[in-house]
Amino acid sequence: MKNKKENIIKIAQDCFNIHGIKNTSIDYIVKECKMSKSTFYKFFPTKEDLIWETIIYSSEKFATTAILLDADDTKTPHEALKEKIQLVLDYLKYNSSFDPNLLEIFSKTKGDNLIEVKNKIKSSILNSYKSSLVLIYGEEINVFIGDLIFIIDSLVHEFYLVMRMNKRHLSIEYIFEFIIRQIDININYLKTNKSIISESIFYTIDEIGENNYENVLKNTSIHVISSIKELISSNGENEKLYDAINKIEEEFNLGNYDSLIMDAMIAYLEKQLFLQKHTNKLSRLLSKLGDDIKGGQ
DSSP states (O other): OHHHHHHHHHHHHHHHHHHOSTTOOHHHHHHHHTSOHHHHHHHOSSHHHHHHHHHHHHHHHHHHHHHHHHHOTTSOHHHHHHHHHHHHHHHHHHTTTSOHHHHHHHHHHHTTHHHHHHHHHHHHHHHHHHHHHHHHHOGGGGGGHHHHHHHHHHHHHHHHHHHHHHTOOOOHHHHHHHHHHHHHHHHHHHTSSOOOSOGGGOTTTTTTHHHHHHHHHHHHHHHHHHHHHHHHHHTOOOHHHHHHHHHHHHHHHTTOTTOHHHHHHHHHHHTSGGGHHHHHHHHHHHHHHHHHHHHHO
C-alpha cells in the first residue's frame, strides 16, 4: 500500500515538472499511473492533497538523504559536500513546479504547516553545508561560518539558475571546484578580517536541523532492520539469523545503540555476504546514534 502511494507521488511529481501543476489534471496522472480513478482517490481525495503530500515526501526525502551523507563514514568530507551540492541542485530541479507564488497561495489553505516544511528543508540544507565545512576546514572556521554558508548557498542557487535559464548542463565537478575555490579565498580573507554575516540570521540552523538529525537516523535504522528481515526471509528460513536481527531490534527499541549484545549480533550478521551491505549501513547509523547519546550526557 505504501509503495503504491509513493509511486503515485513520484509519477505526479514528474508530471508536474513537465507540464506544470495547473496544466496537469487528475485524469492525466491516473492514466500515467495506469490505475482507476477510484483507486487513486483512496490515496488522495483531492488534487490539493496530492500536491501537499508530494511537497512533504520530497522534503523528507531530501532531509533524510542529506543527514545520511554525514552518517556515511565511507565518504571523505569533500565527497560528502560534493554530493550535498548535487543533492540541492537535484532538489531545486525536481521541485521547480512548486514555485513561490503557488506555495504562497497553497499555504493559505494549509496554514503554517507549509511554512514549517519550508523551514525544515532550508534547515537541512544549511546544516548540511555547516557540518561538511567544519569537517573540511576545522573548528576554527566557526567564527565566520555564517559568511561561508551564505557564500556556498548563494553559489549553488546561482548555478541552478544559470543552468535553468540557459538550458545548459554544468558538471558537478566544475561546480564543486569553483565553489571550493571561492570558499578557500574567503577563508583566507576572513582569517584577517571581521566576519560580516552572523550565523544568527540563519534562524533555522541547529534550531530545527539538530532536532531532525536523531529522528532521521532512528527512522532509517528501523527501515534497514526491516530490510534485513526481508532479505533473511527471501533467502530461506534461518532461525539463527532471525534471532540475531530480532535481538538487534529489541536492543534498538531500548535505546542500547552501542551495547555489546548489539555489536555481537551485527558482527554475526555481517558474516552473511547477502546481508553485508545492509548490516554495514546499520552499523554506521547505530554508531552515530550512540555518539549522539554520549554527546548529550
